Amino acid sequence: MVACGAVLSTFVLAAPALAHTRAEHHGWFGGRSSHALWASPSGGAGSCSRVEPCSLANAVAAASAGDTVIATGGTYNGGVVIDAPIKLIGRGAVIDAGTSSTGNGIQITGPGGSGSTVTGFTVENAPFEGILVGTAPVATTSTNGTPATGGVPVSDVRIIDNVVVHNDTSFGTTAGQCFSTPAAPGDCGEAIHLVSVTDSVVAGNYVANNAGGILMTDEFGPNDGNTVIGNRSIDNTDDCGITLGGHGTAVNPATGQPTGAAGVFDNRIIGNVVVGNGVNGQGAGILLGGGAPFAGVYDNVIRGNFASGNGLAGITIHQHFAGDLNGNVLVGNVLGRNNVDDDLDFAAAQDNATTGILIAAGLPPGPGPFPPPPGQITGTVIAHNRFFDVATGIWTLGVDPATTTIAHNHFAPDVSTPVSAN
Numbered sequence: 001m002v003a004c005g006a007v008l009s010t011f012v013l014a015a016p017a018l019a020h021t022r023a024e025h026h027g028w029f030g031g032r033s034s035h036a037l038w039a040s041p042s043g044g045a046g047s048c049s050r051v052e053p054c055s056l057a058n059a060v061a062a063a064s065a066g067d068t069v070i071a072t073g074g075t076y077n078g079g080v081v082i083d084a085p086i087k088l089i090g091r092g093a094v095i096d097a098g099t100s101s102t103g104n105g106i107q108i109t110g111p112g113g114s115g116s117t118v119t120g121f122t123v124e125n126a127p128f129e130g131i132l133v134g135t136a137p138v139a140t141t142s143t144n145g146t147p148a149t150g151g152v153p154v155s156d157v158r159i160i161d162n163v164v165v166h167n168d169t170s171f172g173t174t175a176g177q178c179f180s181t182p183a184a185p186g187d188c189g190e191a192i193h194l195v196s197v198t199d200s201v202v203a204g205n206y207v208a209n210n211a212g213g214i215l216m217t218d219e220f221g222p223n224d225g226n227t228v229i230g231n232r233s234i235d236n237t238d239d240c241g242i243t244l245g246g247h248g249t250a251v252n253p254a255t256g257q258p259t260g261a262a263g264v265f266d267n268r269i270i271g272n273v274v275v276g277n278g279v280n281g282q283g284a285g286i287l288l289g290g291g292a293p294f295a296g297v298y299d300n301v302i303r304g305n306f307a308s309g310n311g312l313a314g315i316t317i318h319q320h321f322a323g324d325l326n327g328n329v330l331v332g333n334v335l336g337r338n339n340v341d342d343d344l345d346f347a348a349a350q351d352n353a354t355t356g357i358l359i360a361a362g363l364p365p366g367p368g369p370f371p372p373p374p375g376q377i378t379g380t381v382i383a384h385n386r387f388f389d390v391a392t393g394i395w396t397l398g399v400d401p402a403t404t405t406i407a408h409n410h411f412a413p414d415v416s417t418p419v420s421a422n
Contacts (some may be wrong), residue, residue: 018188018208035067041074056080056095060088071121079126082108085115090122090162097126098169103140103176104189107132110152117158125166128176128188130167130210132155134195137185137219137247138177145179145186151220157200164191168211171238185247185291187212187239196221202228212239213277218248218262222310229270233277240283241310246295249302251324253294256375258324263296264288278311282341283309284358288328289318293371296324301331308336312343313351313358317380320345320364322372327379330357337389347399349422353391356415357382360422361398376400388412397422 021071037059040053046063048054056076059069061099063086073092080102082088088106097105105123113133113380123130135151168188170178180186190212192202196219207213213233216223223244233241248262258265274285288297297317307314314335319325335356343351343358347365351358359382361374377402386409387393393415394406401421413417 002049005028018178025071035064035163037063037067037069038414039069039071041076053126057412060086079104080106082106082116082118083112085113087117088119088121090120093120094122094124095341096124097130097167100126102136103128103170104132104136105130105164108134108157109153110134113173114155114157117160119158119162122163122165124165125169126167127170128168128178129193130191131159131162132189132193132195133159133197133200134193136177136189137195137217137218138179140176142176143174143179145174147219151196151199153196153221155198155200157197159192159200159202159205161204163206164210165206165208166210167198168238185215185217185245187215190215190239190243191236193217193225194226195219197223197226199225201226203230205231206234207231207236208234210236212236212283213274214244215243215245216264216267217245218250222250222260222262223264224266227268227270227378228272229268230272231250232273234273235276236283237277237279238281238283239278240285240287240312241277241307242269242272242286244288244297244300246290246297246323247292249292249294250296251294251322253322256322256324258296258298263298263324265296265299267300269300269302272306274305274307274310274314276309276370279309279341280311282311282343285314285338286317287312287316287318288314288325290321290323290325293321294323295321297328298324299327301329302333303329304332306334306336307338309340310338311341312339313355314338316343317359317377318345319361319374319377319398321370322374325361325377329381330385331381331383333385335385335387335390335393349397351392351395354361354419355392356387356390357385358395359395359399360396368402374398381405383407383409386410386412387418389414391416391417392420395420395422
C-alpha cells in the first residue's frame, strides 16, 4: 500500500470515542425523545428500564416512534432491524453480526424506519452490510444474485459516529449481494449501504477493513439530498471508499433526460478521508459510476475530501453506457498518490499512471456486444483542488471541453502532467 505522506498527518485516523457521541453533544438528534429504553448484553425480557435493562432486540421491538434505545457497554450478538423512527444509541456497545438472520448488523427499513438515528456503535463481522438503510437489493437467501422484487425508500435518517469494521465477511461467495452479476454489486453491500435513501446524513463514522466503504444506490427509487460528511473510509481493499452507484433506470431512453424516478443526484460528499481502498479490486477513493444502461449519477458535490493510496483515482467518474453522469462538482479536494493499480476500464484508452482525478466515458474493453454507448460527459466542474505525489493530476476521456470547467487547481512540482485529455 502507498504511504499516506505528510498531508495525511493533519487528519486523525483513530476510531472515535463513543461514551457520549458527537450527535448527543451537537444536537444532531433533533428533539428530545419521549421515552428511553435500556438494553444490555445480558438483558432478557425485563422492563427495559435503566435498573432492569432488556435485550437489544426486545428494546428495539418495544420502542415507539420518537423513543430512544440506549445500549450499554458490551457485545450484542446477531443483528437489529429498525422499522420505527427511533434513536438507537450505543455507549461502548458492539454488535457482532456474524449470526445475524438478515446478514446485516443494523438495518433500517422503510417506510417506518424513516426519521431514525443510529449512533455510537461498533458493528462488525456482518456477512453483508454492517449498516443497511433500506431494502437489500438481493434476497438474503439468494445464491444466484436474483434481485429483490421490490423495496421501500427511506428518508431523514442519521448514521453518526459509528465504527463499522470487518464486515462483508461473505465476500468471495455466492451468498446474497456477494454474488457478482450485472444486477447485484458483488461486494456484499459494503460497510454502510444507503438504498434509495433521501434527505439523510452519514457523518463521523470510521469505516475500515470491509470489502468496501460507503455505498449509495437507487434500486427502488432516487438516492438524493443526502450528506456524507467527515467519515474516514480506510483500507476497504476490495472496493471503493465511497461509491455513488447508479443501478436503476434514471434516464428516459427516448429523450436522454433524467426522470427523477431513480438516480443518485443532489448529494454532498464533504470532508471525508478515503485512504487505501480498492487496492485488491480496482476501487476508487470516491467513485461516481453508472452501473447499468440509462443510469444517472449527476449534480452531486464532492468537496473538501482527502484521498490517497487508492486503487483507482482519488475521485473517479466512470460512464460506460448511455445515461447521465453530468453536472457533478469536484471542488476543494486534496488528492495524493492514487490510481496505484491503473485504470483499465476503457477500450479507447487506459490510464497507467498515478492519477488524482479521472473522468471518463466510453465502452469497456472486450468484444461486446454492449448496450448503447455513452455520449460525452458534460457540465463537470473541477476547481480549487490540490494535487501532490502523483504523475497525472486530472485524466479525462470522452469529456465535453465546451461545458467542462477545469480551473484554479494547484499542482505540486512533482505532478508531471497536470491535465491529460484523451
